[in-house]
Amino acid sequence: MTPDIAIVGIGETAPVRCAERDLRSLVIDAVYEALDDAGIPPGEVDGVVTDSIVMPTTVPHDYVMAQLGATSRFDGAISYGGAGIACGPLQAALAIDAGLADVVVCYFGVDWGTRPSGPYGFHDLYPAKQAFEKPYGFNAQPIYFGLWTRRYMKEFGLTPEQLGSVAVQQRQHALMRGGGQMTKPLSIDDYLSAPCVADPLRIPDCCLITDGAGAFVMTSRERARDCRKPPVPVAGVGFQSIPVSGDSVFTQDPNLLTTPAAQAAADQAFNMAGIKRSDVDFLELYDCFTISVLMQLEDMGFCEKGEAGAFFESGRAAIGGDLPVNTHGGFLSYSYRLGIEHVVEAVRQLRGEAGTNQVANARFGAVGGFSLPDYGVLILGDDD
Amino acid sequence: MTIDEMTSAADIAIDGFQPFWDAAASGELRFPACCTCERFHWYPMVRCPYCNGSDIEWKSIKPIGSVYSWTVVQRPFDTAFKNWTPYIVGLIEFIGAPGVRLITNLVDVEPQAIQFSMTVSPAFDLYDTAESRLMFRPKEMPTGSNQ
Numbered sequence: 001m002t003p004d005i006a007i008v009g010i011g012e013t014a015p016v017r018c019a020e021r022d023l024r025s026l027v028i029d030a031v032y033e034a035l036d037d038a039g040i041p042p043g044e045v046d047g048v049v050t051d052s053i054v055m056p057t058t059v060p061h062d063y064v065m066a067q068l069g070a071t072s073r074f075d076g077a078i079s080y081g082g083a084g085i086a087c088g089p090l091q092a093a094l095a096i097d098a099g100l101a102d103v104v105v106c107y108f109g110v111d112w113g114t115r116p117s118g119p120y121g122f123h124d125l126y127p128a129k130q131a132f133e134k135p136y137g138f139n140a141q142p143i144y145f146g147l148w149t150r151r152y153m154k155e156f157g158l159t160p161e162q163l164g165s166v167a168v169q170q171r172q173h174a175l176m177r178g179g180g181q182m183t184k185p186l187s188i189d190d191y192l193s194a195p196c197v198a199d200p201l202r203i204p205d206c207c208l209i210t211d212g213a214g215a216f217v218m219t220s221r222e223r224a225r226d227c228r229k230p231p232v233p234v235a236g237v238g239f240q241s242i243p244v245s246g247d248s249v250f251t252q253d254p255n256l257l258t259t260p261a262a263q264a265a266a267d268q269a270f271n272m273a274g275i276k277r278s279d280v281d282f283l284e285l286y287d288c289f290t291i292s293v294l295m296q297l298e299d300m301g302f303c304e305k306g307e308a309g310a311f312f313e314s315g316r317a318a319i320g321g322d323l324p325v326n327t328h329g330g331f332l333s334y335s336y337r338l339g340i341e342h343v344v345e346a347v348r349q350l351r352g353e354a355g356t357n358q359v360a361n362a363r364f365g366a367v368g369g370f371s372l373p374d375y376g377v378l379i380l381g382d383d384d
Numbered sequence: 385m386t387i388d389e390m391t392s393a394a395d396i397a398i399d400g401f402q403p404f405w406d407a408a409a410s411g412e413l414r415f416p417a418c419c420t421c422e423r424f425h426w427y428p429m430v431r432c433p434y435c436n437g438s439d440i441e442w443k444s445i446k447p448i449g450s451v452y453s454w455t456v457v458q459r460p461f462d463t464a465f466k467n468w469t470p471y472i473v474g475l476i477e478f479i480g481a482p483g484v485r486l487i488t489n490l491v492d493v494e495p496q497a498i499q500f501s502m503t504v505s506p507a508f509d510l511y512d513t514a515e516s517r518l519m520f521r522p523k524e525m526p527t528g529s530n531q
């Protein structure tokens with residue numbers, strides 16, 4: 001059954017490498033912007049949901065609720081990073097549909113541009129990684145995905161040009177949109193001559209590093225009708241994981257070249273929404289690396305395994321193509337806030353507010369959130 | 385609970401790897417295997433993930449592996465590794481321990497010479513207990529071998 005809630009407000013700070021303000025200030029700005037967008041007074045928020053690891057340790061729920069002057073009746077946290085953001089509406093639907101909360105805020109932000117450990121600090125969560133992997137210099141995401149990419153190229157015949165076409169496509173989207181962190185064009189020749197970080201991955205294969213925050217506000221579909229902007233219904237949400245721990249998942253997953261749980265999470269979300277893959281008008285996928293976009297496109301069921309490289313290279317993922325992917329430029333060229341910007345962008349598209357990057361007649365959009373070994377899928381929109 | 389009482393996961397001691405290092409020091413390669421279903425697993429676990437058995441033994445295997453994948457790291461992500469680059473991270477599989485993939489550094493080989501399924505063996509002679517690092521190198525074929 002499709003959830004009886006809608007997203008009614010969105011907010012995000014301008015993406016930058018290093019912000020002048022601290023992370024907590026950025027989050028509060030984004031939450032206030034989202035509430036203003038919804039036309040809901042801050043004091044009426046009565047529920048808060050985030051991922052369960054990054055936000056609770058950096059910008060906790062109680063801090064945000066205090067800044068809103070709001071009393072919490074529901075407090076939830078799920079997965080970490082991307083899957084936690086995509087599944088924020090799963091928790092909000094449980095609370096709102098059960099009458100436990102009326103207005104639920106989901107927020108996320110990072111200051112990895114400013115923080116010395118950047119995105120690599122997450123290794124501290126995993127003792128086995130510390131004890132066994134770090135001594136080999138196996139200590140950063142580009143190295144993990146470099147290993148995967150080399151093997152994927154052998155198994156599926158992916159070419160460097162196909163891989164690069166993801167970076168090139170998303171750069172085009174970011175430049176069309178404007179306001180993102182990357183402002184210079186990227187041709188396939190530029191890509192192929194870019195230095196390797198952990199081969200075969202080059203600098204443009206890797207996501208940006210960002211200081212910034214985003215937020216969105218959810219309420220019942222009934223109350224949503226009275227909000228400032230057209231509501232964007234939550235059509236379906238899916239969450240799944242596989243029984244491989246975060247320590248081991250980069251090396252020991254038996255299906256190492258398949259995005260863990262992506263198919264199952266997508267099946268759950270599509271079943272809940274009661275629509276087919278072909279009903280989706282655009283995708284916002286967790287593009288930490290070019291290779292992960294290709295894998296998710298396949299593993300969520302939008303391409304056969306091994307075909308996503310050709311899909312991108314032939315322009316089918318462009319705005320105006322069969323299935324536009326990462327319409328704002330994604331983590332590779334717009335900003336890297338682990339997917340809160342993906343939800344914000346999907347809402348803009350479905351409201352028809354995406355300007356130069358508007359996908360014509362967009363009715364349904366899907367967001368993929370990747371947090372090994374978890375995966376979250378959020379489908380937004382309706383038939384109207 | 386107060387914030388002061390919380391412990392970072394990284395502060396939790398991990399002693400599950402000690403049998404691996406003890407084996408390496410004596411020139412052996414050992415991985416944990418379940419005594420009930422006989423399957424190997426990696427990393428070390430308290431219970432067998434396949435049958436939930438608790439009787440787990442570190443089994444010695446023939447120290448010959450094959451390259452599943454590799455990457456040449458060109459830039460350090462941690463200042464501790466700034467003098468290492470470029471270095472090679474390899475992921476190795478073992479006929480003697482199906483399902484296990486081992487992270488290592490490949491040494492004594494030019495990156496261009498590495499191939500998928502290339503046979504490698506542990507560089508026990510380079511193993512230093514202080515470093516907790518067992519590297520691998522291409523397996524030398526015996527002189528006169530036509531393999």
Ligand SMILES: [Zn+2]
Pocket residue numbers: 418419420421422423432433434435436437
């Ligand atoms: Zn067993």
